[in-house]
Amino acid sequence: MSRVAEIVDAIRAGQSSPGAMAREVAARLALAETRALNAVLAWSSDALDREAARIDGQGRGALTGVPVAIKDNIVTTEQPTTCGSKILEGYVSPFDATAVVRLRGAGAMIAAKTNLDEFAMGSSTEHSAFGRVHHPLDPARVPGGSSGGSAAVVAAHVVPAALGSETGGSVRQPASFCGIVGVKPTYGRVSRYGLVAFGSSLDCISVFGETTDDAARILSVISGHDPLDATTVDRPPTEMPDGPASLDGMTIGLPQEYFPDDLDPGVRAATDRAVSVLRELGAKVKPVSLPHSRYAVPTYYVIAPAEAASNLARYDGARYGQRVVGEGGGLRDLYRATRGAGFGPEVRRRILIGTYVLSAGYYDAYYTKAQQVRVRIAQDFGQVFGQGVDYLFTPTTPTPAFAAGERTEDPVSMYLADIFTAAISLAGLPAMSLPIGRIDGLPIGGQLIAPAFDETGMLAVGMALEQAIDPTAEALS
Amino acid sequence: MRITREEVLHIAKLAELQIPDAELERVTDELCRICDYVDQLNEVPIPSQAEPFAPGPDRVGLREDVVRPTRLAHAPSAFAPEFVDGFFLVPKLDGMEEE
């Protein structure tokens, strides 16, 4: 049952109220267990009460009274926006992101700002300046990243839905690790106005939900063309699916590159089971190929850092954020000291790589090359979808949640966590992860990939799979 | 592709990032590893005239020339580190000329 729908119905029926919801969320946020997750960077019961009062005065909306957590790289005027970084500690934005404006317009309640890898750069939420986030089922493990905080609060039932952001898989991957639904829309479907930019041609505000229905409801409110974002497409908000799809006559492709011989046996077992369920539901399943898949992560790690290096140039201590006066006392000293102290090691690495690949003498070798490989990656998907395949199904992540500290030594090993998600980001396509089983008690997700702008169809297939599969079943039993 | 320490220092300068001496070797090593990893892109044969791929609209939508400023919930003085007489203040660049 969709928790979002439950809340909206209860309030409509007079069985609950925005005020009651506010108090309930506040209570959950205050719990020791919640605080132990370190998933939340900012919240206050006063702010929640104000939200409730505001909603009381509004008419009934699609999300009236629904508490939604917001990843702390999406700007809000009520709470600070830190992007998980010391350089923005205490910064309160003087404007709200379009997605936040739309959520509130529909009657939703902004519950909290959640922890993340600094500036969304990471796959474990271990790179936050404010401490790592703990996996709700095993505190020694990571919830995934970069949207680990938003994933954790949904998985821990603090809120039914949350906004995250994706650049290479930062919502789908934590959704897989935490056993919840994570939906990435087509690039250009949801306004990026107010999403602090990391990789501009890749960034997508994305949605976590306890169920597919929860996520779909949020997406249908925040999506749609925005005149403030020139990269949004001229299309209306996504429509809610009518219900779970009938898979009769549908063709689901399994890209062979995502099922390598050395795939983790637990992940293989879980996805095999999900594929059988898809067949039982009436779908035709067939192997396909996305030949350039292996180049997705290296391509991503040229393009995203390049755009990031440029996007993060504005953090210099001059006009907002924290300022560190340098030794020499001059302007360049200010820039270098502020940025040196304010950015963590992963962010600094990416800025350096990004600056390097754009620099004179290296631009063609790296940046131009990566953009051209990106064309090939996008064409791979285009070809497959153009040959009668309706959707693709793959594992979301190569493993379940790993232990904290396991991958922080070698940056490249961390990057490989994006191996099944990055290509989709490069191609700008919609995709979702939903829980399909457990491996030694840890959740694991399966990924659906759709053609551009077919969010509704994809969500309907997700709903069908969701209701036919037991996400708590051990994959290897 | 090997990146030298001098190159790292040069890039750090371009990016206005201070790398403490104690970290320089480690940072150089990490960057080399990342560059080695992305070097595999050279395996992919690409015709030189290929147009890059950008998702989103094919052409940029334009905005009517109307004065309609976005309202700020609070003024720059609220978030600026140093704001005097309506100006943002920063330390002077050494040897700065007024243009």
Place this chain on the structure above:
Amino acid sequence: MTWETVIGLEVHVQLATESKMFCGCAVTFGDPPNTHVCPVCLGLPGALPVPNALAVGLGVRAALALGATVHARSVFARKNYFYPDLPKGYQISQFDRPLSTGGAVRFTSAERGDVVISITRLHLEEDAGKSLHDRFPGKTAVDLNRAGAPLAEIVSGPDLRSPAEARAYLVTLKQILEFSGISDCSMEKGSLRVDANLSIRRPGETILGTKTEVKNMNSFANVERALTAERDRQAGLLEQGGSVTQTTLLFDATTGTVRPMRIKEESHDYRYFPEPDLPPLVLDQSLIEHQREQLGELPEAMQQRFVRQYRNITAEDAFELTLEKGLAQYFERVVEAGADDKKAANWVRTEAKSAYNESGTFGIAPDRLASLIGLVDEGVVSLQAAKRIFTELLQTAEEPRHVAERLQLLQVADTDQLAAWVAEVLAAFPDEVARYREGETKLMGFFVGQVMKTSKGQADPKGVQPVLAKQLRS
């Protein structure tokens, strides 16, 4: 030693829009600092640019006015560098796919006759804010009101051959852009800024010498002065056996010299790449055609038409009258209202232009000026009186004839009245009368002047002289 000077100019013009290039803030001049700012032009986290349709249109119009090839598809690019008045740490500009390439500016060079200066490219970009280095000790003060204002950058080829030509190029370019309503091109207001590149070489040499960049020139005259100083500096260097190093120099208007920027200019690596926040700029043929229509008549064509159409004006009149479109249009309306073209040209080039320069408007409707010119033609008022009436007309909506009557400036040709004034004057100056009658005929001028004085300018000078002559004879 003779040297050939080679100059190229990069001109930034602020496009005549109400709002900024990428946001809805107003483009203003002179307002209190940081009062026309928003998340986009402040470069706040999460802000995004959306281009101004009119700025694009004016950019296209400028390209057409210069005879350039407009590219239906052009791409915005980021130019990355750190500076206090560049809020995002990059400027949104255009790099390898500019709005237009090609084009030319034609004018007559004092040294070479008719010249054609090639335009390499025109592209759109946003302006930076303003940094003030001397307002607070040890600090730089930043005002971002101007950040995001829409600019067109126009780059000429290295085709200019003297500082005077550089100035003439700027005059012509301003004329073209102002004519087509693209920009008011005011160096005083900062809506036109110039950076120059200059090198010298031996006459006949085809390879270019090392060039330097000269900045901080705030008027066309100062451009000429600065480039003269730089050319002389380079010549002096080379003649002493030294060499020119590629540097940037700033012009100091008080001393008339150029000096290198004190900070060591590290060569910039701008790391240009296509702006990921903006899809390509694609122009429909209809937009380009619409801008072509908006161009109207260009200065060169109008000047030639004036020479053909207004038979009594001189070539110099035609040149001067078409320097500014407003002036040209005013002149034509005055002629349309019935004035003689030569007389209209004289009045418009002098009195009307001064009034316009002072107050920004012409102040006197064309038909009233035509009417005034007619009064002089008919001898109703003297030319002198007419100038007084003109000044008065700037303050009042009255008809010129009424003003003349009110100020008692109606020229009197009535011989009885003239005779009375003449008699009065001759009675007042008996010695001079005697001297005249003894042969000092040049005193006639003195008597005419005195009659004009006595009549408070109302006497018709043409009629005064015969009356004086008659009375002096008797």
